Amino acid sequence: MIKAVPKPLEEIIELIKDLHKVLVVGCDGCVTVCEAGGLKEVGVLSSSLRLNFTQANQRMEIDDTTLTRQCDKEYLDQLKDRIDAYDAVVSLACGCGVQYLVERYPDKVVYPGVDTCFMGVDLERGVYAERCQACGKCILADTGGICPIARCSKRMLNGPCGGSEKGKCEVNSEIDCGWHLIYERLKTLGQLDRFEHPVAPKDWATSRDGGPRKIVREDLRI
Amino acid sequence: MRLQYPSNIEIIKIPCSGKVDILHLLTAFEQGADGVIVAGCMEGDCHYQVGNLRARQRVQRVKEILDKVGLNGGRVEMFNLSAGMGTRFAEISREISARILELGPSPIKTAREKADRPIMEVAE
Numbered sequence: 376m377i378k379a380v381p382k383p384l385e386e387i388i389e390l391i392k393d394l395h396k397v398l399v400v401g402c403d404g405c406v407t408v409c410e411a412g413g414l415k416e417v418g419v420l421s422s423s424l425r426l427n428f429t430q431a432n433q434r435m436e437i438d439d440t441t442l443t444r445q446c447d448k449e450y451l452d453q454l455k456d457r458i459d460a461y462d463a464v465v466s467l468a469c470g471c472g473v474q475y476l477v478e479r480y481p482d483k484v485v486y487p488g489v490d491t492c493f494m495g496v497d498l499e500r501g502v503y504a505e506r507c508q509a510c511g512k513c514i515l516a517d518t519g520g521i522c523p524i525a526r527c528s529k530r531m532l533n534g535p536c537g538g539s540e541k542g543k544c545e546v547n548s549e550i551d552c553g554w555h556l557i558y559e560r561l562k563t564l565g566q567l568d569r570f571e572h573p574v575a576p577k578d579w580a581t582s583r584d585g586g587p588r589k590i591v592r593e594d595l596r597i
Numbered sequence: 598m599r600l601q602y603p604s605n606i607e608i609i610k611i612p613c614s615g616k617v618d619i620l621h622l623l624t625a626f627e628q629g630a631d632g633v634i635v636a637g638c639m640e641g642d643c644h645y646q647v648g649n650l651r652a653r654q655r656v657q658r659v660k661e662i663l664d665k666v667g668l669n670g671g672r673v674e675m676f677n678l679s680a681g682m683g684t685r686f687a688e689i690s691r692e693i694s695a696r697i698l699e700l701g702p703s704p705i706k707t708a709r710e711k712a713d714r715p716i717m718e719v720a721e
Contacts, residue, residue, distance in 0.1 A: 384665045419619050419662075422620060422623035424666075426705060427667065429704075430666060430667050430708055
C-alpha cells in the first residue's frame with residue numbers, strides 16, 4: 376500500500392493561519408493503514424488545530440470528515456453539499472487523493488496534510504519499507520520475487536555492484552543489498568543459473584521516463 | 598487510609614490505561630481541563646500486557662502536541678501506580694495540582710470564557 380507520514384503540525388498551522396473555516400478530510404484507504412491520515416489522525420489533527428487557534432484567541436472553525444477513498448469521484452462527491460462553506464481543505468490522503476480532490480473541486484484551496492513516501496509493506500506497527508516502484512513492467516518472476524528496482528539503491532538489473540558488503544548496501548549499512556537478497560533467494564530455489572544470463576536493458580518507457588502514466592482497460596469500460 | 602488529595606481533581610475510571618487515547622486527552626483540554634494525570638499500573642504488571650506502555654507513549658505524544666499549540670506539555674503527566682499505593686496517589690495529586698496551579702488556568706478555558714462573554718450588557 377501507499378505509505379505516508381503526517382506533516383509536522385506547525386507546517387499545517389502555517390498554511391491555514393490566515394483562514395477562518397477549514398475542513399480536515401481523511402481517507403479510509405492506505406493512509407489509514409499506515410496511521411497517517413485516517414479517522415483517528417483526522418481527529419487528532421483537528422483537535423490540535425482547534426487548541427492552537429483557541430489559545431491564540433483566533434477565530435477559526437475546524438471541522439473534519441473521513442471519506443472511504445479520496446482517489447474515487449464517487450466518494451469525493453460526498454463533500455459537494457458542504458465544501459463551499461470552507462475557506463480551505465486540509466486533505467490527509469496521499470498525493471493522489473489531494474490532487475483528485477483539487478480536480479473535483481477546482482475552486483477550492485486544498486492543502487496536503489501528509490507527506491506521501493512510497494509503496495511498501497508494514498514490517499511492524501510504525502515501521503514501513505519500500506517494496507515496489509511501479510515501473511510498469513514487473514520482473515519479479517526473474518529475480519526470485521525480490522525487486523531489484525525497489526530494493527537495489529542503483530536499480531541495477533544485473534547486480535550486485537562492488538558496493539555490496541556482507542549483504543548490506545554501501546549507501547547505508549542498514550539497507551539490505553537487494554542483489555544479495557536475490558542471490559540468496561535464487562540459491563534457495565536452485566535457480567542460480569539465472570546469473571549466467573544477463574538481463575537486457577529495461578524499457579523504462581513504462582516507468583516515469585515515459586511521462587505521466589495512464590492505464591486504459593477497454594475490457595473494464597462500458 | 599483517609600488520605601487527603603486536592604478536591605479539584607475529577608477521577609475518571611477506565612478499565613486499563615491502555616484505553617486512554619490521544620483523542621480523549623486532547624478532548625479534555627478542548628473542554629477546558631487545566632491538566633490531566635494518567636495513572637496506569639506498574640510497568641510489567643499490565644493485565645493486558647502493554648496497556649500502560651501504550652498509555653505512556655500516547656501521553657508523550659500529547660505532551661508534544663500541547664507544547665506545539667502553546668498549552669505547555671507539563672499539563673499532562675503519566676504515572677505508574679498499583680492499587681495499593683494510595684499514599685503515592687495522594688502525593689502525585691498534590692504535586693501535579695501544585696504544578697498546574699503554577700502554570701495557571703488553561704488558556705483554552707480563558708479564551709472560551711472571553712468568547713462567550715457578551716459584548717455589551719443591557720440593563721433591564
